[in-house]
Amino acid sequence: MSAEPVDTSVPAPVRLRPVLEGDLDVLDRYLTDPEATGAFEWYGWSDPNVWRRRWADDGLLGTDRSMLMVCSDTETHGFVAWWKVVTSRSSFCWEIGINLLPEARGRGIGTEAQRRLVRYLFAHTQAVRIQAGTEVDNRAEQRALEKAGFTREGVMRSVTFRDGAWRDGVLYSVLRDEAMDQGR
Structure with a gap:
């Protein structure tokens, strides 16, 4: 009796975990390898030691900005990050970002990682809003955010300078009540 072939395109369950010292080599790729980013x-x-210094200081889990690794049982796929955006004198929201290694892209890992991060932030902080931005041409990330429960709010004109040109971005958000209503 032969075993069923395993579909390697679908990863084992995605999980988030704190950055370990051994992960710093993976993170270095994002600062030194254009193909990885x-x-x-x-x-x-940019400074190839920035994450190593931050890891030595706070394990990349600070009060205003933090990072977790995106993993499955046997693979490290990339990272998610969040940082505080002050919205008024007495309030803030979180902005999140993600970067997956090239071999992890297009497999649903980013959508699931962002869902898990939203759940984590709403469970462990008092924030009522989480936002994410991406370039207007980054259709894959826009789809991932929408699948993760984010709502497109609008276009931000000339918000990012990259590769010699100013680029438009798209802003997305999810509110605490929306995420709780949808079981995220």
Whole structure:
């Protein structure tokens, strides 16, 4: 009796976890390898030790900005991050971002990782709003955000300078009540 073939395009359950020291080599790729970051995230060379210093300082889990690794049982797929955006003198929201390694893209991992991050932030912080932005041409990330429960709010004109040109972005958000209503 032969075993059923395993579909390797569908990852084992996606999980988020704190950054371990061994993950710093993976994170370094995002600062030194344009192909690792992808077309919409390469902003040029930057300090290759920035994450190592932050990891030594707070394990990349700070009060105003943090990062978790996106993993399955046997693979590290990339990371999710969030940072505080002050919206008035007495309030803030979180903005989130994600970057997956090239071999993890297009497999639904980003959608699930962003769902899990939303759930985590609403469970462990008092924020009522989580937002995410992406370039207007990054259709894959827009689909992932929509599948993760985010609502498109609008276009931000000339918001990002990348590869010699100003680029328009799209802003998405999800509110606490929406996420709770949808079981996210």
